[in-house]
Amino acid sequence: MTKFNFSKRVPADGTDAVGVILKAAADPKIISFAGGLPAPELFPVKAMKEAVDQVFAERGQEVMQYGAAKGVTALRELVLQRVKEKENVTGQLDNVLMTTGSEQALDLVGKAFVNPGDTVLVEQPTYLCALDVFKSYGANFVGVEMDEAGMKMDALEEALKAHPEAKLVYTVPNFQNPTGRTMALKRREKLAELAAKYDVYVLEDNPYGEIRFKGQHVPAVKSFDKTGHVFYMGTFSKTLAPGFRLGWVVADEAVVNKLTVLKQSADLHTDNLAQYAVVEFLKHNDLDAHVKQISDLYGQRKALMTEGLEKYFPQGVKYTDPEGGMFLWVEVPGVEDTVELFKQCLEHNVAFVPGDPFYAGEPQPGAFRLNYSNAQEDQIKAGMKQLGEALQDEGEN
Amino acid sequence: MTKFNFSKRVPADGTDAVGVILKAAADPKIISFAGGLPAPELFPVKAMKEAVDQVFAERGQEVMQYGAAKGVTALRELVLQRVKEKENVTGQLDNVLMTTGSEQALDLVGKAFVNPGDTVLVEQPTYLCALDVFKSYGANFVGVEMDEAGMKMDALEEALKAHPEAKLVYTVPNFQNPTGRTMALKRREKLAELAAKYDVYVLEDNPYGEIRFKGQHVPAVKSFDKTGHVFYMGTFSKTLAPGFRLGWVVADEAVVNKLTVLKQSADLHTDNLAQYAVVEFLKHNDLDAHVKQISDLYGQRKALMTEGLEKYFPQGVKYTDPEGGMFLWVEVPGVEDTVELFKQCLEHNVAFVPGDPFYAGEPQPGAFRLNYSNAQEDQIKAGMKQLGEALQDEGEN
Ligand SMILES: Cc1ncc(COP(=O)(O)O)c(C=O)c1O
Numbered sequence A, B: 001m002t003k004f005n006f007s008k009r010v011p012a013d014g015t016d017a018v019g020v021i022l023k024a025a026a027d028p029k030i031i032s033f034a035g036g037l038p039a040p041e042l043f044p045v046k047a048m049k050e051a052v053d054q055v056f057a058e059r060g061q062e063v064m065q066y067g068a069a070k071g072v073t074a075l076r077e078l079v080l081q082r083v084k085e086k087e088n089v090t091g092q093l094d095n096v097l098m099t100t101g102s103e104q105a106l107d108l109v110g111k112a113f114v115n116p117g118d119t120v121l122v123e124q125p126t127y128l129c130a131l132d133v134f135k136s137y138g139a140n141f142v143g144v145e146m147d148e149a150g151m152k153m154d155a156l157e158e159a160l161k162a163h164p165e166a167k168l169v170y171t172v173p174n175f176q177n178p179t180g181r182t183m184a185l186k187r188r189e190k191l192a193e194l195a196a197k198y199d200v201y202v203l204e205d206n207p208y209g210e211i212r213f214k215g216q217h218v219p220a221v222k223s224f225d226k227t228g229h230v231f232y233m234g235t236f237s238k239t240l241a242p243g244f245r246l247g248w249v250v251a252d253e254a255v256v257n258k259l260t261v262l263k264q265s266a267d268l269h270t271d272n273l274a275q276y277a278v279v280e281f282l283k284h285n286d287l288d289a290h291v292k293q294i295s296d297l298y299g300q301r302k303a304l305m306t307e308g309l310e311k312y313f314p315q316g317v318k319y320t321d322p323e324g325g326m327f328l329w330v331e332v333p334g335v336e337d338t339v340e341l342f343k344q345c346l347e348h349n350v351a352f353v354p355g356d357p358f359y360a361g362e363p364q365p366g367a368f369r370l371n372y373s374n375a376q377e378d379q380i381k382a383g384m385k386q387l388g389e390a391l392q393d394e395g396e397n
């Protein structure tokens, strides 16, 4: 067998811990809170089909041809309109790039800014695929402490002082993956200020902001940006359909232009049919009403999950109580090996994602992520009971 | 204005020569042979619409949900079947990864193998976006001479001896972009042999192989690979529809697995609707018959173009006479500055892509690429006359 001489960017064998976990959790007798999928029963299949029909009727040839690297103009305009309305983020057409899912925005920003050895500041814990992407470009991570109001700005400023070479701060300010936490308004203002002061870029990743089932909306960090240091990214994956792979970046024109050059190398342009279908969908449907439906359902599921936590979990277990999004975060005291705990829970036919891979630095033992968006109500009830039993057993060992 | 501190991977300002050229060529009074688009009038819009209808009827929710990083299994099976039938490339399911256009395959292979400073051997000239991608990962290029039968194997072996550190050989063996040349059978065998002997990988990029309007099919380099050193990539962009962004890589399972990890970081997975639509299309339509239609039309257009070349071009001009694909390559003797020549031709309302950006090393002055797939017959006739006149003028200066 040939032994392949991969580049330094390629992770070593056996490092895909989450892949292994998701595979284990896919066993049909297991109730899994491990995944991160939206509820498919709410996908607007019929309306999207009508949108696709319309696109084929009006521009069949055009959608099958090569398209523009920056994306379909009509969609970029609608995205601008929406981020203005929802997030108070303003921009012109040249400030928007459509990407193949917002995952690609992470990839392009990582590629455009992170030289091998560059420091990237991340929330502790943070979205694990972002860690993977930045790592693939050679990032050194510095974790920044969080609390219930998100990344702590005093901790960030200390980190910026200790790492004057820092290039990028990555944040998921709303209903963060994995913790469900939301960054407070004052901290957002402060973050934009610190970015300018320390000349560091902020990548604001906001897939979940619109999925709010409680509390008041908080505008984007980008809305406080006066210097172009903040790059804002969003996606239709959680509000409409992840399978279409449609995300975007809003940033300074100079940044968008360079990201576009890299986008061309990466995949030339984003799927035309998907882009035009969303344009048509947005013309004829009320996305806000649809998002409200999603938020309501997720709110109910979150409530069931926290009820289960209260009822079945041992004393002393801490958990976050998100006002939106798809995840909550549990911390079980006294656990030494979260992967061991995961295995025990599998024996009770219930699964989650252990917290370890979400940490750039030292993981916090006993922490794990639960997803509530993609489980039916009866599964949540039964699953939380099983999980509680598994944790009680653990406590008795 | 903020001055952004981009990574070393980002090309400097003002280096997008081809962008500038394509913009100039987009003026409606100009007859452009500069682009690289398939003929949209042959896109099977109706059949594709029916396929999409079928997909929504059978699996609307599924296509809107997140999908697998490796791609839709049914499509990967159909791709395997087709590369076996057309190219004598054999493999199992674990040897195929679907990509977001074959452009993404270039990106993933570049990322997975090219460390900064690594040597990549390329045909001289070669596909310019491949140069861009590999450059973005820090490649050093070594150009390998070509003739009418493709990359010269004696030149390649010399280059391999001179560069024992070489990592990758990139080739477009069929109807190459930009020259239209095809690599001879014996050279393909030799290339697979040299790859194993010098432990260097071959990336075989075959978007055009099926679009043959003359001569005998030549099987893929990959079909001679006994050691896993050859990675084969293909696309539906030229046989079906580029707008859907569907390509693939066929390689050793160990390679496919690592590319899949990077694919996950790059965009999680490829558009589901597009993948399932092509599965349905292939079930109910004869792709071979469709490809024959494309090839016939392109053959007619190529013939018109070479007629024009014979009739209007000055003595001494050389050109390739491809048996398939979308491009031919012209060499005008005595020209010093091809971009100057391009500007003169623009004044005669006709455009091409100057050869310079297709060269990793020293460009050959007076060479340029002509595209015939995306011009109507009367445009080709008129455009070749105008181009001939522009070149005659040039000769008289
Ligand atoms: C925080 C965060 N960012 C980005 C993404 C990527 O999503 P997509 O590429 O579907 O837009 C996800 C997906 O789960 C996420 O949780």
Ligand SMILES: Cc1ncc(COP(=O)(O)O)c(C=O)c1O
Binding pocket: A267, A268, B036, B100, B101, B102, B103, B104, B127, B172, B177, B205, B207, B234, B235, B236, B237, B242, B246, B247
């Ligand atoms: C040689 C070559 N490789 C790869 C590509 C990328 O095509 P796609 O991403 O549409 O499959 C092209 C497109 O023109 C090409 O000419």
